[in-house]
Amino acid sequence: MTATPPPTVWPAFRAADAPALIRWLVDVLGFEETLVVRDGDLVAHAELAWPPGGGVMLGSVREDGGWPVRPGTTGAYLVTDDVAAVWDRVVAAGAAVTRPLADVPYGGEEFSVRDPEGNAWSVGDYRGHPRG
Numbered sequence: 001m002t003a004t005p006p007p008t009v010w011p012a013f014r015a016a017d018a019p020a021l022i023r024w025l026v027d028v029l030g031f032e033e034t035l036v037v038r039d040g041d042l043v044a045h046a047e048l049a050w051p052p053g054g055g056v057m058l059g060s061v062r063e064d065g066g067w068p069v070r071p072g073t074t075g076a077y078l079v080t081d082d083v084a085a086v087w088d089r090v091v092a093a094g095a096a097v098t099r100p101l102a103d104v105p106y107g108g109e110e111f112s113v114r115d116p117e118g119n120a121w122s123v124g125d126y127r128g129h130p131r132g
Contacts, residue, residue: 010047012057013074015117018043021058024116028093029078029123030086031056052080072118079127083109086123 015021022043025031031048034055038044042060049055061071080086087101090113098120099112110124 010055010057011074011076012069013117013119014061014069014071015043015058016061016071017117018046018058018060021115021117022046022048024093025056028089028095029115029121030080030089050078075120075122077122077124079125080123081125083111083123083125087111090123 019041022033022036025048026033031050033046034049035045035047036043037046039060042062044059046058047055048058056076078086083101090097090111096114097111098114099110099122101109101111103109104124104126106126108124108126110122110126112120112122114120
C-alpha cells in the first residue's frame with residue numbers, strides 16, 4: 001500500500017488562543033490533531049489534518065514577531081463528502097454561521113462559518129473544476 005503524500009499547500013495562520021482554536025477546529029469542524037508543539041502556554045507549531053485530505057498549520061501570536069499574520073484574517077475552503085455532518089456539528093456548537101447550508105450554482109452544497117478567532121471557513125462538497 002502506498003502512503004498518501006502530504007499536502008503541498010498548507011493554509012497557515014496565527015491565533016490569539018491557539019489551544020482553544022485547535023480544540024474548536026477538532027471538535028466542531030472535524031480536523032484531526034496530528035502535531036502540536038508547545039512552548040509554555042503558547043503553541044509554537046501545530047498541524048491539523050482534514051480527514052478527506054490536506055490540512056492546516058497554526059501557531060500562537062508571539063511577542064517576538066515570527067510570521068506576521070494577524071489572528072482572524074485567514075479563510076479556507078474544506079471539501080467533505082458529508083457536508084451535513086459538519087453542518088450539524090457547527091449548529092450544535094452554536095458557531096457563528098455567515099452563510100447557511102445551501103446548494104451553490106457551480107455544483108454541490110456548502111456553508112460558511114467563522115471560528116472563535118474570526119477566520120472564515122467554507123465547507124462543501126465541491127472539489128474544484130477538473131484540470132486539463
